[in-house]
Amino acid sequence: MNVLTKAFVVLVTVTAVMVMALVVSFAANVENYRASNEDLKTKLAAAETKARSAQIEITAATERLSATINQQVAQINQLVADKAEALAQVAELKSQLVDAQREIARVTADFANLTTTANQNAKLLEVTLEEVKQLRADKLAVETQNIQFQNRNNELQSRHDALERALRRSNEQVAALQDQIRQLEERVATLPAKEESIQRAPQTPATPITGRIVRLKKDGQMTFAELNVGSRDGVKENMEFLVHRGEKFLGKLVVEAVDVNAAAGSIVMVVPGADITGGEAVYAGP
Numbered sequence: 001m002n003v004l005t006k007a008f009v010v011l012v013t014v015t016a017v018m019v020m021a022l023v024v025s026f027a028a029n030v031e032n033y034r035a036s037n038e039d040l041k042t043k044l045a046a047a048e049t050k051a052r053s054a055q056i057e058i059t060a061a062t063e064r065l066s067a068t069i070n071q072q073v074a075q076i077n078q079l080v081a082d083k084a085e086a087l088a089q090v091a092e093l094k095s096q097l098v099d100a101q102r103e104i105a106r107v108t109a110d111f112a113n114l115t116t117t118a119n120q121n122a123k124l125l126e127v128t129l130e131e132v133k134q135l136r137a138d139k140l141a142v143e144t145q146n147i148q149f150q151n152r153n154n155e156l157q158s159r160h161d162a163l164e165r166a167l168r169r170s171n172e173q174v175a176a177l178q179d180q181i182r183q184l185e186e187r188v189a190t191l192p193a194k195e196e197s198i199q200r201a202p203q204t205p206a207t208p209i210t211g212r213i214v215r216l217k218k219d220g221q222m223t224f225a226e227l228n229v230g231s232r233d234g235v236k237e238n239m240e241f242l243v244h245r246g247e248k249f250l251g252k253l254v255v256e257a258v259d260v261n262a263a264a265g266s267i268v269m270v271v272p273g274a275d276i277t278g279g280e281a282v283y284a285g286p
Contacts, residue, residue, distance in 0.1 A: 024035075202238055222266055241282040
């Protein structure tokens with residue numbers, strides 16, 4: 001039962017009570033019935049007017065209440081729809097939250113891995129820096145050695161140049177000595193032959209032979225020398241050796257006797273002003 005019905009029932013009840021009162025009054029006061037009948041009709045008409053007005057108001061109120069109820073139902077339906085949408089959004093947010101938590105877990109794991117990698121890279125960087133320091137030290141040492149080698153090379157180049165100059169001077173001296181030898185040979189050729197060894201032409205080996213005078217012995221005008229090279233080294237009788245001390249040419253020696261490891265001969269020519277005392281080097285060859 002709605003509000004309008006209740007109001008109508010109340011109104012009808014009130015009206016019934018009033019009518020009952022009128023009936024009782026009419027029964028009690030028959031004599032006054034006619035007089036009061038008109039009054040009751042008037043009051044009834046007024047009550048009916050009021051009832052119609054109340055009905056109109058009740059109808060209007062019912063319509064307003066229905067409209068309000070419909071509006072509230074619409075609002076409730078909207079709220080239900082909003083709630084459903086909110087629940088869907090909450091479910092979506094929960095799903096996003098789960099995804100976010102998974103992403104956070106993955107990022108945390110990646111961060112831990114990156115931290116481990118960073119620590120490893122830091123250690124590797126320290127080792128690399130130490131290796132770079134060592135390489136720099138090695139490079140400095142190599143550069144120092146290179147400078148030393150360059151200085152040594154420059155020194156050797158200077159010595160080489162000096163030796164080349166000395167060699168040129170020696171060649172000039174050799175040329176001069178060879179000229180002196182030719183002159184001496186020409187003078188010797190004009191002298192009468194005294195011994196068979198002088199008459200024979202000296203031999204020259206096909207390959208160079210070098211040795212040293214180990215002993216000297218003088219016998220009048222002749223000077224005999226013992227060499228530390230023999231037949232094993234290719235020495236033969238009547239082989240001619242040049243005698244020199246360092247770069248200085250001193251004279252000539254002709255072999256007269258040959259052993260396996262030694263040989264002996266006579267000094268056949270001495271450069272004027274030179275002195276052969278023993279220990280000098282000897283050379284034979286082309």
